[in-house]
Amino acid sequence: MFRMSKTSHAKHDAILSIIQQASPRMMQEQLSAHHPSDVADVFMTLGDTERAFVIMSLNFHQLAALFIHMDASLAARQVALLNPDKAAHVFEVMPPDDVAHILHGLSKAARGAIYEHLDPNHAQALQALTTYKKSTAGALMTSDCVILPGDTTTAEALRQIAHDANVMETIHRIYVAADNRFLEGVVELRALIGAEASTPLSDLMHTDMITVQVADRLDYVIHLIHNYQINQLPVVNSQFCLLGVITMDDAAGVLWRQSRRTYAVQGGLSTKMPLGVSMSRRIFWMGFLGALALMLSVLVATFSPPPTTLIALFVVWPLILGLTGQAILQTQTVTVHALQNQQLPDGRSRVARVLTEWAINSLNGLFYSLVLVGLMLLAGRLVPFEALDVAFAGLAGATLFVGMSCAGLMGSLVPILLYRYNIRPIWASGHLLRGLMDVPLTIGLFWAVSTWL
Structure with a gap:
């Protein structure tokens, strides 16, 4: 804390x-x-x-x-x-x-x-x-950068920097571009300071530049700045014309805002906000989960399992929801982390991630289902309770297995789909995914018990 x-x-x-x-x-x-x-x-x-x-x-x-x-x-x-x-x-x-x-x-x-x-x-x-869209490089870039033609001398460039320093936030380098802003190269300030006054920028520039397209995603931009330790990242269009730059400070600001929004989405609370604002931020998810609970209560009330079976259900039900909820949160966390760190750059890697998470959670679901069935049968032998029979234990185990398998699919697939359509994957919050999982699991379990047992 x-x-x-x-x-x-x-x-x-x-x-x-x-x-x-x-x-x-x-x-x-x-x-x-x-x-x-x-x-x-x-x-x-x-x-x-x-x-x-x-x-x-x-x-x-x-x-x-x-x-x-x-x-x-x-x-x-x-x-x-x-x-x-x-x-x-x-x-x-x-x-x-x-x-x-x-x-x-x-x-x-x-x-x-x-x-x-x-x-x-x-x-x-x-x-x-x-x-430009908020989630793209164009929305983050600034037009404050020094752009000069290649035939500009070192002395002229230094005079231009001295002039621009009064109006620009930071100057790390000079961008060499033609009249149409076609990016030809970059001159670092340290190279400029040590050069002869008459040396043209075209002799000082280097052309092995790392650039981003104006429509590239912000997480890709941050990935490049972090990996290559770039102070300024040029932003170009499809014709390689310079539109602006993104600074390391800009990237740090994005990370700060994203971390705050992540907590706001997950919990809807900030200790630096007035009480009324914090309450309004929380009320959506509280209302969402409350509405789900009310709907489940109404639906469950329509089923009529035997009283002894109902008691057993209320023992097993929280365990099933707890394990599936934990599985979906783990899967969501791993998937969102991979997306934000550019570990899933294309469709093939994303499909592989979904299949991997499904396999992991299915195997875990099989293991815990067998453990649950075994414990329920053992309890049925130790405690004279007629509801704890093979049929009920098998049904509970099957529900747990299906729930954890679906958790692997939803916890990975939903964030990837949101990312695909330029929606921050953190919006697939634990509240939403758990709500979507709890409803069908609860209805399915109570319906199956009422119908088959």
């Missing part, structure tokens, strides 16, 4: 005190002494009224820094509180990729109003970034 240190608690309390007690002007001055990331953490714990007060009190640069360190969906809700002119001023001092993430969360009308207050070239660049 994560626990805040005394220093973290002190920072949190100090920032919260400033927000709750200071005037707008004093808030600007005093919050400037704190890192924007710390301010963003405290901001997430505030109610809507306090958030609105902070947003209206900070200046353009402070708002820009705050939005950069904030979840994009939350930042979009705060931008909606600003008038279009102020929002445009904030966006002008933010990296384009961060602005694009926020714009995705605004309505078309709100985006249009902000574009009207931006420089036309800036607005056009942002509109281009927002056309």
Whole structure:
């Protein structure tokens, strides 16, 4: 469990005190002494009224820094509180990729109003970034990169870098491209610094570049950045024209957001959210599972097994659901991990994964089914209970075997299908898969017992 240190608690309390007690002007001055990331953490714990007060009190640069360190969906809700002119001023001092993430969360009308207050070239660049799907390289890239023709000299390139350093977040390299932005090569800064002033970039560039297509998935992008330790990854289109770059910081931000969303999907809770928001995040899965339980209760009530058999069912039933639920969670975890680490790059490897998980869970199901049948028959001999006979034990064992076999299929197939259609596989959460498994298993077991025994 994560626990805040005394220093973290002190920072949190100090920032919260400033927000709750200071005037707008004093808030600007005093919050400037704190890192924007710390301010963003405290901001997430505030109610809507306090958030609105902070947003209206900070200046353009402070708002820009705050939005950069904030979840994009939350930042979009705060931008909606600003008038279009102020929002445009904030966006002008933010990296384009961060602005694009926020714009995705605004309505078309709100985006249009902000574009009207931006420089036309800036607005056009942002509109281009927002056309890409969220789960692709295009949505993550920034257009902030130095692009020069191959005949540019070292001295001219250094002057251009000195000029661009005032407006770009980071500069790691120079991209050599033709007039149509066809990517010809890359010049590292260390090569540029040690070269003669008259040396053209074409003599310094290297052409063995690692690039990604604009439509490539984000997990593939992160895989490349991690494996090759790339500070900047060029993003190109099908004609190999440079569209932008993805930095290591961008990739780290994706991993951070994905980890938060994973926990949000699985549990619907964040300790940094107000009580009402946390409740609303949890209520979906609670309602989903509650509705399933109610439906099962109604359906099970329609069956009429003998009283002694019903008692035996309530002993065996939780065991079967527990084992199948554990099997489906294990399979889902292994499959999602393999997808996110690019271990299943094509259809053949994905089919092999499904078959492997089905075989593993079927063998485990066979083993535990035999154990369950043996224990039930042994209990029937030791305890004078007429329901624990061979037929009931065999039916319970068969249900467990079928359930664990299906767990292997569903736990691997559902995440792979979601991944195939650009839906994050974590949405195949344990709540959903277990619910889909529990319903047919319960109905099948109670129906079979009522019909055959």
